[in-house]
Amino acid sequence: MSTLLRESAAFVLMAGGAFFSLASVIGIIRFPDIYTRIHAGTKALTGGATLVLLGAALYAPSWQISAKLFLIAAFLMATNPIASHAISRACYRHGMKPVLAFIDEYGNSEEKRDRT
Amino acid sequence: MSSKPYIFRIASLILCVSLGLMLFRGIAALPVTEKVTGPASHYLARTAGETGARNVVGAILFDYRAFDTLGESTVIFTAVCGIAMLFSRRKFHRSSRGLSFIAKRGIGIMVPFLLMYASVIILFGHLSPGGGFQGGTIFATVTVLLCVVFGSSFESQYFPPRTKDILESGGALLFSGIGLIGLAAGTGFLSNIAAGFPAGTFGSFLSAGSVPILNVAVGMKVGAGLSTIFYSMIKMLDAGHDHREGGGIE
Numbered sequence: 456m457s458t459l460l461r462e463s464a465a466f467v468l469m470a471g472g473a474f475f476s477l478a479s480v481i482g483i484i485r486f487p488d489i490y491t492r493i494h495a496g497t498k499a500l501t502g503g504a505t506l507v508l509l510g511a512a513l514y515a516p517s518w519q520i521s522a523k524l525f526l527i528a529a530f531l532m533a534t535n536p537i538a539s540h541a542i543s544r545a546c547y548r549h550g551m552k553p554v555l556a557f558i559d560e561y562g563n564s565e566e567k568r569d570r571t
Numbered sequence: 572m573s574s575k576p577y578i579f580r581i582a583s584l585i586l587c588v589s590l591g592l593m594l595f596r597g598i599a600a601l602p603v604t605e606k607v608t609g610p611a612s613h614y615l616a617r618t619a620g621e622t623g624a625r626n627v628v629g630a631i632l633f634d635y636r637a638f639d640t641l642g643e644s645t646v647i648f649t650a651v652c653g654i655a656m657l658f659s660r661r662k663f664h665r666s667s668r669g670l671s672f673i674a675k676r677g678i679g680i681m682v683p684f685l686l687m688y689a690s691v692i693i694l695f696g697h698l699s700p701g702g703g704f705q706g707g708t709i710f711a712t713v714t715v716l717l718c719v720v721f722g723s724s725f726e727s728q729y730f731p732p733r734t735k736d737i738l739e740s741g742g743a744l745l746f747s748g749i750g751l752i753g754l755a756a757g758t759g760f761l762s763n764i765a766a767g768f769p770a771g772t773f774g775s776f777l778s779a780g781s782v783p784i785l786n787v788a789v790g791m792k793v794g795a796g797l798s799t800i801f802y803s804m805i806k807m808l809d810a811g812h813d814h815r816e817g818g819g820i821e
Contacts, residue, residue, distance in 0.1 A: 530684075537677040541670050541720075 461513055468510030475502030488554040489546050493539050500535040504528075622763055623770035624697040624779035632702065633785040637761040640785070641746055644792050648743060651796040658803040669722040678720045685713050689794075696786040697779040703789025710794030715801050723805065732802060735795040742791030749781050749788070 475498055482495025505528045512524040547561065607615060614627055614635070624630035632640050669675060693706030718726040753762035761781075764770050768780030777783075 530681075533677065534681060537674050541674045544671055 465510040465513035468506050468513065472503045472506030472508075472510065475499065475506060476504075479503060489551060490543055490553050493543050497535055497539045500531055504531055619773055622779055622782065623773055624782050625774050626697055626699060626702075628700070629696050629702050629782060629786070630779070633697075633782045633789075634763045634780075637750070637763075637785060640789065641750065641761070644743070644746065644789050647793060647796045648739065651739065651799050654800050654803050658806045669725070670720050674720050678716055682713055682717070685709060685716075689713065689790075693786050693790040694783065695776070697782040698774065698776070703786040704793050706786075707790040707793025707795075708797060710790065711797035711801070714794075714798040718801065718805070723802075727802075730798065732799065735799050735802075738791045739795035739799065742788045742793075742795070745788035745791070746785060749784055752781075 479495050479497075479499035479502070482498070483492050486492045486495055508524045508528040508531075512521040512528075515521045515524065553559070606612070614631060618624060618627045618630045622630040622634045624634070689706045689709035691706075692701035692709065693703055696702035696706070714726060714730050717729065750761040753765075754760050756762070756765075756767055758765040763780040763782065769777075770780055771778030
């Protein structure tokens with residue numbers, strides 16, 4: 456019984472990860488500019504891969520494998536946001552303005568810093 | 572999106588589907604055999620006894636075909652020499668700006684783990700998947716990360732080009748020296764157990780004779796070499812690129 460419960464929970468988590476990956480792909484194709492696309496692309500990792508890894512950790516036969524999968528998930532959670540942040544910041548610094556944005560707080564704060 | 576002709580998309584869809592079908596049929600056509608034949612059966616049966624290494628791939632790379640591996644790492648050495656020579660006249664502008672605070676702190680936390688991972692992959696190359704080439708590449712990645720995130724002056728302060736030169740040449744000398752020991756013992760260049768290297772207990776950290784030492788040598792060579800290639804190539808990026816304000820990704 457507990458095996459059934461564990462495996463079904465694992466499958467639910469993996470299906471959720473697959474859904475996040477699909478949503479991320481659709482977002483990358485459909486979104487208008489680079490910032491929203493980066494936002495969608497990070498979901499493939501922080502949502503998709505992490506959920507799949509957690510599901511695999513539940514499904515794994517021994518706790519050593521589960522620990523490894525948790526470590527991989529933690530590494531992805533730590534590095535992927537940093538990379539996306541660096542990419543989007545570099546894009547902004549090179550003059551790409553966000554499409555369809557009315558409030559640009561980052562640019563305003565930069566201007567304020569430059570004036571003072 | 573809609574500026575592309577409709578027929579273009581149909582054509583690319585057909586191309587992708589037919590390519591995928593061909594690949595899947597190729598996988599299906601692969602022979603499914605239960606037993607290995609040829610040299611593979613020899614390696615699988617005798618690697619443990621002849622080399623003491625548990626990683627058969629590592630044993631083939633660094634024992635049976637070690638001479639081949641010496642040639643491969645010499646190819647990297649030659650490439651590094653060529654690239655360093657091509658860009659040697661360029662004056663390198665050191666940048667210490669780097670990326671934002673978030674990226675710096677995050678990478679600062681990750682780098683020790685990356686270094687540990689690279690060392691484990693090199694040092695356990697005779698026991699588990701991995702080895703000198705893979706671990707050396709991760710070492711080079713660490714220096715590239717430091718260079719991009721913290722600025723090149725930070726990176727060259729911790730890993731000066733001179734140190735990389737010494738490491739790379741030291742790796743090559745170590746590899747050739749291990750080979751010459753075999754020659755001196757009269758069993759042939761780069762011979763392992765036959766030349767008197769202790770085989771150790773099978774599966775323990777200190778085993779497999781000269782395979783771990785050769786792993787370390789190749790790791791030094793590949794890590795320092797790839798890092799030098801990156802260092803030489805960002806000189807080229809820097810040459811035609813004046814420092815505009817707030818550029819931040821140099």
